Amino acid sequence: MDALYRQIVQDIRGRIEAGELRPGDRVPSARALVRDWGVAIATATKAHAALQEEGLTVARPGVGTVVAGPAPRRDHELTRGRIVEAAIEIADTDGMAELSMRHIASRLGVSTMSLYRHVPSREELILAMIDSAIGELPLPARHPLGWRAGVELCARLEWAAFQRHPxxxxxxxxxRPQMAPNAMRLSEWVMAAFDGTRVPLPDRMYIQVLIFSFVRGVASGLEPEADAIRDSGLTADQWIETQTEVLTAVMNDGGMPHFRALTTQPFDFDLAQLFEFGLARLLDGLEPFIASFAAPPPATAPS
Structure with missing residues (x-):
């Protein structure tokens, strides 16, 4: 019993020190320890007591045993910005599936109901999270020379933001785009990149939506990939290695000459490469479209 409870304590202590478990995060309950470690409830309870004695964890009514951190803040010290910041941290680390008012309250050390005085609903919280994340884009006050440089810069800043926040x-x-002020400023910045050209405002907006949709579409694979890594412990490269036998069997049975030939050539499919390839092709395709607005109107034949 002594050896087992010490192993449990050492395991949880290591996860805390490595940052896997952060202040306010729940640690495995006694029942979870019994299930996962195959120990008696008395051993699991002793491990919890030892962690609390070391000051590593604290018991919070209605929440459970959590990693100890800064002293809980009083409800009246809460601000909307602090709530949004905590929500983004949770979503960045654990994914949106783990985001809840209860989780945020636990991280901040306050009551769940106190959050609603600052953020009345989940929808409003998500809007504030989006606005905060988009607001991080360091769009320069002065545009680069030429529309293409401006559009490309914005696309790359969007891609970087999506990577920071999967x-x-x-x-x-x-x-039904959320009316986030910073997202609207982003669209305004892109439309201004075409100042000095004859591109009409509606077309400028279509271009902004087109570029954003492309970047967003590629980036939509980031969160599922992060979830898959958390769940399986395998990176994308490690996972694809486990599929080699299945892929080979499908190609052999289906008579797929192009796929078979592709496997003999350098080809590395990842989202970053897809972003680079797609952005270049989109900008190349826009070049003649934008140039068409620079041509003078055709001369009319004399009557």
Whole structure:
């Protein structure tokens, strides 16, 4: 019993020190320890007591045993910005599936109901998260020379933001876009990149939506990939190695000469490469379209 409870304590202590478990995060309950370690409830309870004695964990009513951190803040010290920041941290680390008012309250050390005085609903919280994340884009006050440089810069800043926040792309709606002020400023910045050209405003907006939709579409694969790594412990490269036998069997049975030939050539499919390839092709395709607005109107024949 002593050896087992010490192993449990050492395991949880290591996860805390490695940052896998952060202040406010729940640690495995006694029942979970019994199930996962195959120990008696008395051993699991002793491990919990030892962690609390070391000051590594604390018991919070209604929440459970969590990693100890800064002293809980009083409800009146809460701000909307602090709530949004905590929500983004949770979504970045654990994914949107783990985001809840209860989880945020536990991280901040406050009551769940106190959050609603600052953020009345989940929808409003998500809107604030989107606005905060998009607001991180360091769009320069002065545009680069030429529309292409400006559009490319914006696309790359969007891609970087989606990588920092994998939840962001699938959370943003295209058909019913959230009215986030910073997202609207982003569209304004892209439309201004065409100042000095004859491109009409509606076409400028279509271009902004087209580029954003492309970047968002590619980035929508980031959160599922992060979830898959958390769940399986395998990176994309490691996972594809496990599929080699199945892929070979399908190609052999289906008579797929192009796929078989592709496997003999350098080809590395990842989202970053897809982003680079697609962005270049989109910008190349826009070049003649933008140039068409620079041509003078055709001369009319004399009557």
């Amino acid at each position: 939840w962001l792309a699938p959370t943003m709606s295209l058909n």
